[in-house]
Amino acid sequence: xxxxxxxxxxxxxxxxxxxxxxxxxxxxxxxxxxxxxxxxxxxxxxxxxxxxxxxxxxxxxxxxxxxxxxxxxxxxxxxxxxxxxxxxxxxxxxxxxxxxxxxxxxxxxxxxxxxxxxxxxxxxxxxxxxxxxxxxxxxxxxxxxxxxxxxxxxxxxxxxxxxxxxxxxxxxxxxxxxxxxxxxxxxxxxxxxxxxxxxxxxxxxxxxxxxxxxxxxxxxxxxxxxxxxxxxxxxxxxxxxxxxxxxxxxxxxxxxxxxxxxxxxxxx
Numbered sequence: 001x002x003x004x005x006x007x008x009x010x011x012x013x014x015x016x017x018x019x020x021x022x023x024x025x026x027x028x029x030x031x032x033x034x035x036x037x038x039x040x041x042x043x044x045x046x047x048x049x050x051x052x053x054x055x056x057x058x059x060x061x062x063x064x065x066x067x068x069x070x071x072x073x074x075x076x077x078x079x080x081x082x083x084x085x086x087x088x089x090x091x092x093x094x095x096x097x098x099x100x101x102x103x104x105x106x107x108x109x110x111x112x113x114x115x116x117x118x119x120x121x122x123x124x125x126x127x128x129x130x131x132x133x134x135x136x137x138x139x140x141x142x143x144x145x146x147x148x149x150x151x152x153x154x155x156x157x158x159x160x161x162x163x164x165x166x167x168x169x170x171x172x173x174x175x176x177x178x179x180x181x182x183x184x185x186x187x188x189x190x191x192x193x194x195x196x197x198x199x200x201x202x203x204x205x206x207x208x209x210x211x212x213x214x215x216x217x218x219x220x221x222x223x224x225x226x227x228x229x230x231x232x233x234x235x236x237x238x239x240x241x242x243x244x245x246x247x248x249x250x251x252x253x254x255x256x257x258x259x260x261x262x263x264x265x266x267x268x
Contacts, residue, residue, distance in 0.1 A: 072101050075132030084119040084139050084162045093117065094135075102131050110135070118159045143184065144173040156181055175206030186211070190232055197236050210256070224256035231255035 076098065078090055097110050107125050114123035114137065122138040140153035142165070151161045152173055158180060171191075175183045183206050190213065191201045202216045210224040213232075223231050235255060239247055243263070252264035 072131065075128065076135070077128070077132065078135045078137065080137030081139055082137075084142070084159075084165050085117065085137065086162075089117070090114075090137065098133075102127065102133075105133065107133075118157070119153075119162065121153075121155060142167070142170060144171045144187065146172075146180075147174050152180065152184060156184060171201045172203040173205070174203075179206055182206070186228060189229060193229060193232055193236070197239070199236075219250050220252040222252070222254045222256060235261060 076094070078087075078094075080090070082090075093113055094110070097113060098105065100106070105127070107127065110133075111123050111125045114120050114125075114135070119140050120137055121140045124136040126134050128134050140155060140157065140159065142151045143154050144152045145161070146152045146158050149161050150158050151165075151170075152158055158177075171187065173183050173187055183204065186206075187201060187204050190204065194200055194215065200216050201213060203212075203214045205212045210222070211228060213221040213223055215221075221232070221235065232255070235253055238261060243250065246265075249266050250263055251266040254262035254264070
C-alpha cells in the first residue's frame with residue numbers, strides 16, 4: 001500500500017528538524033581534494049630550504065679539504081735569466097706557495113715573496129688555464145763591484161755577490177755606505193765623459209781625501225773633492241795635445257790643482 005500524502009509531509013518535517021544548522025552537502029568521494037595538495041607542497045618547500053641551509057652550514061664547518069686533483073697545479077713555467085738567482089733558489093721560494101692549487105693560489109703573495117729576494121727586481125705572475133701558472137723574473141742589473149764581495153746594482157742597492165757571477169767588464173766602486181747614490185752618479189758622469197774619448201773606468205773610490213779614479217789603461221788620477229768633470233776634461237784635452245805622444249808612459253795624474261796637472265811617469 002502506498003504511503004498517504006499526510007504521512008509523507010510529517011516525515012519530511014521531522015527530517016528537517018534533525019539536520020544540523022549550517023551543514024553543507026557532503027562532497028562526492030571521487031572529487032579531488034585541493035588543500036591537502038597545497039599543504040603537501042608547502043611541506044616539501046620547507047624541507048627543501050632546511051636541507052639547503054643545513055648543507056651550507058655543513059660546508060662552512062668542515063675543515064679545509066686537500067686540493068683535489070682537478071685543481072692541483074700541473075704546469076709551472078718560470079722564465080728568467082738565472083744569472084744572479086739560481087733555479088734551485090726560485091724553486092725553494094715557490095714550492096710552499098703552490099699547494100693551494102689553481103683557483104686558491106695567492107698570485108699577489110707569490111709576486112711579493114719573489115720580489116723580496118734581493119736580486120729579483122720584478123716578478124710577473126699569472127694563471128694559465130686549466131692547471132698552470134706562468135712566472136717571469138727580471139733580475140737586478142749589476143752596475144759595479146762594491147768592495148770585495150758585494151755588487152752595486154742599477155737600482156742603487158748593494159747586494160751580496162752571487163757565486164758564479166763575475167764579469168771583468170764591471171768596474172770596482174767603493175765608498176761610505178751612505179754615499180752609494182753619489183758614487184754611482186759620479187761613476188756614470190765620469191765614465192760617459194771618458195768613453196767619448198775611447199777610455200773607461202776600472203775603479204772609482206771615495207775616500208776621506210777625495211776621489212780616486214783608475215782607468216782600464218792603468219792611468220790613476222787623484223781628483224780631490226770638487227769639479228770632477230772639469231778636471232777629467234782638462235786631462236782629456238792634454239791627452240789629445242801635449243801628452244798624446246807620451247800617453248803610454250803616463251802612470252798617474254794629480255788633478256787637484258785649479259789650472260794644472262802633475263804627471264807621474266812610468267819607470268823606464
